[in-house]
Amino acid sequence: MIPQFSRDDLKGIFHYTGKLIILLGYLFLLPLFVALLYKEWNPANDFIFSSLFSLSIGYLIVSQFPEESDINWRQGMTIASLIWLIYMFLGAIPLYLSGHYRSYLDSCFESMSALATTGLVLVNNLDHMANSYNFWRHFMCFIGGQGIILLGLLIFFRGASASIIYVGEAREEKILPNVVQTAKFIWVVSMCYLIIFTLILGIINIIHSFSFSRAFFHAICVFMAGWDTAGFAVQTQNIAYYHSPLIDIITSLIVILGAVSFGLHYALWTGKFKEIFKNYEFKTFMISIIFLTLFAYIGFIKFTKNIDFFSSFRIISYHIISGHTGVGYTNGDSFYLKNYLPDFSLIFLIIAMGLGGCSCSTSGGIKMLRIGLILKELKKEVKGYSLPTSTVIVEKFHHIKDISLTDTQVKLSSIILIMYIATYIIGGIIGTFFGYPFLHSLFESTSACANVGLSVGITNPDMPNLLKITYIIEMWIGRLEFISVFVFIKYLISLRSPE
């Protein structure tokens, strides 16, 4: 029997939730600075309002629950789930005030899409959006991709509480012995790449005749959405806006780096370059990208006429990389995927999206380590049948260090795999209820749940509200990888039956 939540549990949950809301209040100061920089007065006021609103709620909660205490697993998981919903509601305020969204629900959708690093959009007239609002959209991708809790770890959480809440946000891997040090490392790596790639993209944009200010504004936004595998872009056409194969290549590199485990980043940063050739998850990821591109390409060539080798290769490889890493950047458009990609290729793109990137990265989906472990277990089982029954088979794999495959790892991986596949299909079925073809609904549902952001055109402001809510839930549970959300739901149920 699962124990009920006590009043003390509630105190801890509210205290830390309040603190994380205060953190959001201060995070609004960055887009406020951008608004002041570009002399965007109305947006500046909207960010002041959003900041004050968040701060007042945050301080109201912590003043009612001022006691700081160590948190347990139930509390940690509940905080992790709850805070993502609260950030969605509060983060949507400036978006709604911008006037670029039809309803508050649409702005919540966009807010969750940014935080969960999905990239599905409901924005209207993005090309005329103020820089500060646009910056906020991309900055939310950065906050969400890095992890709200991860940011909180640097400021609020210490000791055992830190370890618990770290896992609640779907991160299991500790790169360094201490989770706070791990959080610091993840932020340092991200900031270094931010500087490097903002410079590269900014220079390319200047070569493409952008003004200095626009070149670097686009560069920083594209980096934030790319590195955190969100796939938002500054303009309506997404990456197709730039008409540049060079931008395609650089963004592909950014998203692959974003989808790679921070553990591998740490190995590379500490000079262990051989890890890249030995790492089982990375190898599985690369093999998967190559084969899925190949299959999708074969289908494209077979069924699509009048398209030359380079055109189709540029489009197919970009979309498979974009889908597999979970970024959702497109150098085409939704009509292209809907009308030009044959079902055969679309299926491989759905598989790529569903699989996702590497564990402990900014990417979503099932994750390649889990797929690799299940494949290893399959190999072990097959091997078992060909050897004497008394033989003990130990399967090993290399992921930063040599690890022996255990039943627990396989069990957990299988549970997550089943949960993801079930959610992809349920979302797909809900899509068919609204009259969309199953393959297209499955595509959109997978894109939402695996936090990808590619679309075949279902996601638009005219889509039914119930489907918008379905995708919001999918993005949320997909980002948190189910477990903490289930604990949160259990908590809500326990509130109804306090005995």
Place this chain on the structure above:
Amino acid sequence: MKKLFLIFLFSAVLYSSEKVKIKELYENSEFYNGKSIVIEGEAIGEKMGKGDEIWVNIKDEFENFAIGVVMSKIDIEKIENFGRYRIKGDIVRVEGIYNVNCIKHPGERDIHAIKVEVIKKGERYNEELSLKKIYLSFILLFITVFLIFLYHKKEIKV
């Protein structure tokens, strides 16, 4: 004679151009592929590239659809305003060849402009400050300061 034929061909292409919405181009790409079409929309963002091959993105005035148009330096000089925040871009009419997969620009869905004309000048506009929102922010400021004070008072007690 050859010149006359080319002029005739060019005029025929222009004459047969069909005015299409950008969304329609996307939805029925195969039908319009390689044909001469006319689109109208707002020039957005910025011009990109140099020389005689410059990219401009044209957005439908009322819908969220835009497409890249490749045009010459002479044509690009006709466009003064590019739409973005506080700038309404020039509304242009572009006549050109639509390519689902451009041979010259592999992987691009584009229009190679033959003729570009500005049909409505864009303009800069100012945003109106909402006094209501400003008052609301002031009220919220007082509430927040009070709550921060309350929190620190309780924290000292704890």
